[in-house]
Amino acid sequence: MKRLLPLMTGLVLLLTACGREDLSTLNPQGPVAEKQFELMKLSIGIMTLVVVVVFAICIYVLIRFRRKKGDKAIPKQVEGNHKLEVIWTVIPIILLLILGVPTIQNVFGFAKDYSKDKDAVQVKVTAHQYWWEFEYTDYGITTAQDLIVPTGKKISFELAAADVKHSFWIPAIGGKMDTNPGSTNRMFLEFPKEGVFRGKCAELCGPSHALMEFKAKAVSPESFDRWVAAMKAPAVMPADAELAEKFTAQCLSCHAVGENGGNSAPNLTGLGSRETVAGILFNDEGGGIEQHLKDWITDPQKVKKGAMMPGAQDFDLTQEEIAGIAKYLAEYKLDY
Amino acid sequence: MSAHNHVEGHLPHEPEKATLEARNKILGFWLFLGAEVVLFGTLFAAFLALRHNIGDGPAAAELFQLPMIFAATMILLTSSLTSVFAVQAMHRHNKKSMVVWLIITILLGLGFLGLEIYEFWHYASEGHRFSTSAFSSSFYTLVGFHGAHVAFGVLWISLVIGQVFKKGLTVVTAPKVYISAMYWHFIDVVWVFIFTVVYLMGKVAG
């Protein structure tokens, strides 16, 4: 117990600028996360005060009133103290009021609906087992896993789930909101700084819940416009006609590139520009994007158990063809 | 402290409360009814949340036939009244009268159940089955649970009647009569809520 007192005091200091810029709630990179961090600091401050008072009394009492060996004396039996009861009822109420006011202010503030705001970017997020779909309803484009957003604008999210309950969370930018099957939720975030921020699924959704990561990439508004344009550009298919045919037949019944293909699996347009394959295999680690794509297409279950994507044994694709598709996708970059 | 199982001679005025064991049972049963209130309350909450989600099935307004439901309600309410008469007879130490009223009570209960079974069978033929929709699942669970409670009550009171025949009206059998009557009143009160929330509100809301 004596150890914990300095630890708790250090806690408040520790909280300032702690953790990764792209991931920590204690290192907020956007106004929503910042306000939430302020609330956290306020509540920790108040609670540290409470803890310090309790610990101080506790430590004092244990030292001052410990029984001396062989002491048979009966201490004075005290029934209570009305004044003290009032004090330790009223003071906590006041402390709670201090916390309560910004709580109410923020709970309404964060609930603001920007879905009709013309300046906001509308994104419909659909959570799947185990990937994230992002549809930009104003622009008519859909992407997956990497959420590209412009800085300095309100991003208005409509959150939905395709299968089970998930939860959409970008810790460095703001708090999370669940995606419920059968209904939609609304949330907004803002990204003042450019950068790549990590996103997580925050609701148990199956065996690969831990692997359902996504990235939020904030770019300048001009860059964002270029990205939108690049996404809308006609699809780039594999150069080799035979490979393109195989790709269309085997992959595009579920996936899409540009205007070609289905929409039940992640959109593959510009896959080469994304940070990862499958949300968790980083391009700059362990073999690179082409190898990751080969591994993924060959055996998705090895990477993400329970993934809905069939494995290579269910496809009519040779190792060569898989390598070819992997190369094509790795080189399918968007210029923005 | 010892509890007498039977008092030679005189039966006390309220025989159901004559022993500590009996008073414990009555108190315990009130507490159980408190739990049942929460149970049915939760079933009602689920029903209220889901009652408009009728899927492919018929809606409440077109399904429910109020005249028959009203008849069932009257039957059940009357059966509550007859169970009151039974307890009153018990307080007058009139075993015969008590048993007669109890028998009438369970006959009315069986009548209610008969109507309800017919009602469910009829709904099923109208396309309102257990699996049809969220509305139908919650309807059958709520109303069905109540019906199961009525059925259990009928069995229970029958067993109590049997015991009174065999052992007479004593400080041991009296609490059983009293508690089964408490139970019976409870399921009647629940039915009043079902009649209102499920049937009346269903007809009105459309």
Add this chain to the structure above:
Amino acid sequence: MAAAHAHGHKVKRYSGLMDWLTTVDHKKIGILYLIAGLFFFLIGGLEAVIIRIQLLKPMNDVVAGDTFNELITMHGTTMIFLAAMPLLFALMNAVIPLQIGARDVAFPFLNSLGFWTFFFGGLLLNLSWFAGAVPDAGWTSYVPLAGEYYSSGHGVDYYVLGLQIAGIGTLLGGINFMATIINMRAPGMTFMRMPMFTWAIFITSALIVFAFPALTVGLVALMFDRLFNANFFDVANGGNGVLWEHIFWVFGHPEVYILILPAFGIISEVVSTFSRKRLFGYSSMVFATVLIAFLGFMVWAHHMFTTGLGPVANGLFSIATMLIAVPTGVKIFNWLFTLWGGSIRFNTASLFAIGFIPTFVMGGVTGVMLASAPADYQYHDTYFVVAHFHYVIVGGLVLGIFSGLHYWWPKMFGRVLNEKLGQVTFWTFFIGFHMTFFIQHFLGLLGMQRRVYTYLGGQGFDNMNFISTIGAFLMGIGTIAFVINIFITWAKPRNASNDPWEDGRSLEWTIPSPPPEYNFKQTPLVRGYDAWWKEKMEGKTAMTPAEPVGSIHMPSPSILPFFMSIGLFIAGFGFMYDHLIVAGAGLAITLVCMAIRSLVDDHGFHIEPEDQDKEVQA
């Protein structure tokens, strides 16, 4: 009086295994709950250790994602329903009738039934491991993940039916203890003269009576969806997954107060006894406990802040949740001021109680932090929440249970637990606990979600997870030390005195350790709060009796509760595996036993004065 009891029938008295299977004696039932609760605590602890081993380092592969989800589900469900609650029921059974001067609970038969249904429900749930179909949707079993489509195996069925059966037992226990405390207090013991532990159990029992039926309905709905094609939660047919959340948490939040209020009661007893002072602010403590219980029903949606209920709901539930901190704080200060001015004796029991106070406060303050909905948008479903609830449940409830067990062990078993081993238990468990869970607050804030079977490297989570795992091993060592303590104490002679701590304040310390079968030869007369202390301070060496020595009526043992529970157990399997005949047969066994119980009168038996002084073992 003895002459009137010419019932003439021979009462069966069992021994050995049959004695334990048929007992309706609260003291024996308490021991049964203790053994079963400890057994399940060890299972849940093993599950925890495997979880922590898997999380020792990033991308570890000790267990795969699906097995991990089974482990966390079983760990949570087992610890809450099959370990914590039964251990509390063990203490409730062992202590409450003694504290109120009663000879047993109001419904001894139901008491036994409560134990056996809990036992068979817990057994059913854990048989899932052997059936290869383990529930894996978390102890909260959210739909549609737990529904018939996404959990198409039998795993979740084991959860539904196991808990349903075990829950019956808990509900019966709640009714039993409420009736006992209302109707069976010794003469002179008004409500405001009851020990604080008794008050805590009384209020907890009320919580049980009003919270468990909500769980019953939720489980019924989920069972109907999974087994009978109902559509409560099937979105495609108009069902609603958020409805499950509401129903579950309307139960789930009071459940955590069901867990902690008894611990509060234990702390009040232990702190008071080992500082030789009466509890400071008794009436405030009673009022605060009632208020906590009442408010506990108004805050359930703080588990759903991110579900999307809207700012009005989130705001209201935030404020309501914060309010609970007020009565809880009142209790903390009253304990501190009980210690203040006292003569504090440190032993294992009091160390656990004293360790509870700052630890629970830490858990409570993170609770207030979580109460603020907009901040909770960051905390929810992260390790911050995991840290919070382990602080209050383990650092609160479990420390309280350890304290209560060490405190009342001599009363239950006639032997005092070994003090040296007790110290080992306390220090390893306490240090290990803080090591495991304090650091998890930071993990959550730094971006680690909960219920993740692994985590990618390079996020800054590695070292903290490592430390947390080491702490878990320490806790395991502490637990093993406690189990060893039980065994070596069992071998010691049974020679504890009535009042082995010498400073006992309440009625249980006025009778032998362990008590005779009938508890009190003569029901005592209570003349004030801290009934025994009051007599001691006036120089008395025993309680004044409230009745003459006489024939004591005892309830008969019965094998029916055991069979009723087996019936439910069989029915559970029948429903799960779609053998409705088996299900029907199981239910029939239970119903027939109920009928037998109703039709065959239990006359009980008597212990005559000449037998009352023999060593009738508990």
